[in-house]
Amino acid sequence: MSLVTALVLGLIQGLTEFIPVSSTAHLTVAAAAFGVIDPAHPEQWTSFMATIQLGTLAAVIAYFRTDIIKTSRCWLVENLGSGRKAFREQSADSRLGWFVIVGTLPIVIVGLAFKDVLEGSLTKDLHLIGISLIGVAVVLWIAERRASFTRTTSDLTFVDALAVGAAQCLALIPGSSRSGTTIMAALFRGMTREHAARFSFLLSIPAVLAAGVLEFAHEVKNLTLENGGLQLAVATIAALVSGYWSIAFLLKYLRTHSLNVFIVYRIALGSVLLFTGCSTEEKVAPAAIEQLKPPPSASEKTVVSDTIPEIVVVATDTVLVKTNMGLIAIELYGNDAPATVTNFLGLVSKKFYDGIQFHRVSRGFVIQAGDPKTRDGQARSEWGRGGTTASGKPLKDELDPLLPTARRGYIKGVVAMARKPVANSATSQFFICLDKATTLPYQYTIFGNVIDGMDVVDKIGSMDVEPGPLGETDGIPRTSVIINSIKRK
Numbered sequence: 001m002s003l004v005t006a007l008v009l010g011l012i013q014g015l016t017e018f019i020p021v022s023s024t025a026h027l028t029v030a031a032a033a034f035g036v037i038d039p040a041h042p043e044q045w046t047s048f049m050a051t052i053q054l055g056t057l058a059a060v061i062a063y064f065r066t067d068i069i070k071t072s073r074c075w076l077v078e079n080l081g082s083g084r085k086a087f088r089e090q091s092a093d094s095r096l097g098w099f100v101i102v103g104t105l106p107i108v109i110v111g112l113a114f115k116d117v118l119e120g121s122l123t124k125d126l127h128l129i130g131i132s133l134i135g136v137a138v139v140l141w142i143a144e145r146r147a148s149f150t151r152t153t154s155d156l157t158f159v160d161a162l163a164v165g166a167a168q169c170l171a172l173i174p175g176s177s178r179s180g181t182t183i184m185a186a187l188f189r190g191m192t193r194e195h196a197a198r199f200s201f202l203l204s205i206p207a208v209l210a211a212g213v214l215e216f217a218h219e220v221k222n223l224t225l226e227n228g229g230l231q232l233a234v235a236t237i238a239a240l241v242s243g244y245w246s247i248a249f250l251l252k253y254l255r256t257h258s259l260n261v262f263i264v265y266r267i268a269l270g271s272v273l274l275f276t277g278c279s280t281e282e283k284v285a286p287a288a289i290e291q292l293k294p295p296p297s298a299s300e301k302t303v304v305s306d307t308i309p310e311i312v313v314v315a316t317d318t319v320l321v322k323t324n325m326g327l328i329a330i331e332l333y334g335n336d337a338p339a340t341v342t343n344f345l346g347l348v349s350k351k352f353y354d355g356i357q358f359h360r361v362s363r364g365f366v367i368q369a370g371d372p373k374t375r376d377g378q379a380r381s382e383w384g385r386g387g388t389t390a391s392g393k394p395l396k397d398e399l400d401p402l403l404p405t406a407r408r409g410y411i412k413g414v415v416a417m418a419r420k421p422v423a424n425s426a427t428s429q430f431f432i433c434l435d436k437a438t439t440l441p442y443q444y445t446i447f448g449n450v451i452d453g454m455d456v457v458d459k460i461g462s463m464d465v466e467p468g469p470l471g472e473t474d475g476i477p478r479t480s481v482i483i484n485s486i487k488r489k
Helices: 003-017 023-034 043-063 064-080 094-111 126-146 158-172 178-188 193-222 229-254 260-275 338-349 404-408 437-441 456-463
Strands: 317-323 328-334 360-362 366-369 412-416 432-434 447-453 465-468 471-477 482-488
Touching: 003 229, 003 328, 003 456, 023 126, 023 260, 043 064, 043 158, 043 193, 064 094, 064 193, 094 158, 094 193, 094 366, 126 178, 158 178, 158 317, 178 193, 193 229, 317 338, 317 432, 328 338, 328 456, 338 360, 338 447, 360 456, 366 456, 404 447, 447 456
Parallel strands: none
Antiparallel strands: 317 328, 317 482, 328 447, 360 366, 360 471, 366 432, 412 432, 412 447, 465 471
């Protein structure tokens, strides 16, 4: 993720977090367009969203700092201090503290109970987001028509707090909108639009704080300036600034306007998502485990050329890949894929691959390696993130279909550069084709072929794996397959 992308995502988060149009929907749509969601690890996108929400949390705290200090002081004095009082005798500020606590309980219970589902790929589906946008818009419209607009935060009861808190649980479904669902529930309870929004924002503090801190604590060990830390910081700061402005705008707007403009916008955006048939998997840049799609069914298989022996490919270099399973010799085609071969040899000279593991085995399809994070067997969730090139810049595709290597196709033993389904995005990851790889469309630069050691390749390709997102026979080998070195012959 670039700094510009992080800045844009942070601005979107802040601008849409408090306006009832769903920040998650807008963030996910933008992330899909930028190609930053990894469907093999959707929990990482959930962590990113939860962490940058700390920026919008800071915006809420900054904007309502006087109210928060006053409510906290009154609650502590009237409940824990020497001036303890019965609830019915407590001030409006102290009671507001209780209502925030009680209103937070439902989302804590539901969030913990359904954590795995919420972090899964289902909740990143743009179709689901589209349905949520429209569904909540309809209910919000009904609330606008039925609300009495006569009550304020001073009139809140525990029933009100539980009702609004229960509605906040709907915000766990992307596209619903935390502010949208809580304002909707508050309107049904007869509150004015402005006070409904104020209670909604105050109620968001504990939930966002808990989710953001937990996710940040989980991810902080992996965050460095080189590994997304700077981007996360930029996005969080951008969310803080734009979030503060968003709160001020909405409270002022709701004093004299209805929610109709947001209702219409939600329906329009939801309709676009539904009727364009878009999905995150079509737009995002998956990790290595998703880069090479599994072979299609027999009825979908492409025709493999029967004239492969007649196609002459001239090798320019040979490398020996020493693994703990045996030796593999690969010839390289510098004439057909000069930049790819130069990059590969550059990484070899830097001993980039020493200690690398084959981090993905797809039975009968491909075996894949080339990610520096595979040096650390404890960092399995990070494997397949993309690695780097010898120059530090992604490789341009070398996909001339007239070249001899392209005409041969992905026959067994062919070595190609893995890349995201985005042009010119290959880095250090390469894969060796097995029998079923002949079904692949020509979109990965072929730069070599195994000339000796196919028995080793077959042994790796038949290893037992920890099942991944693509099935029981596609995932991380249960026994590590280490590349001890790759040397030029």
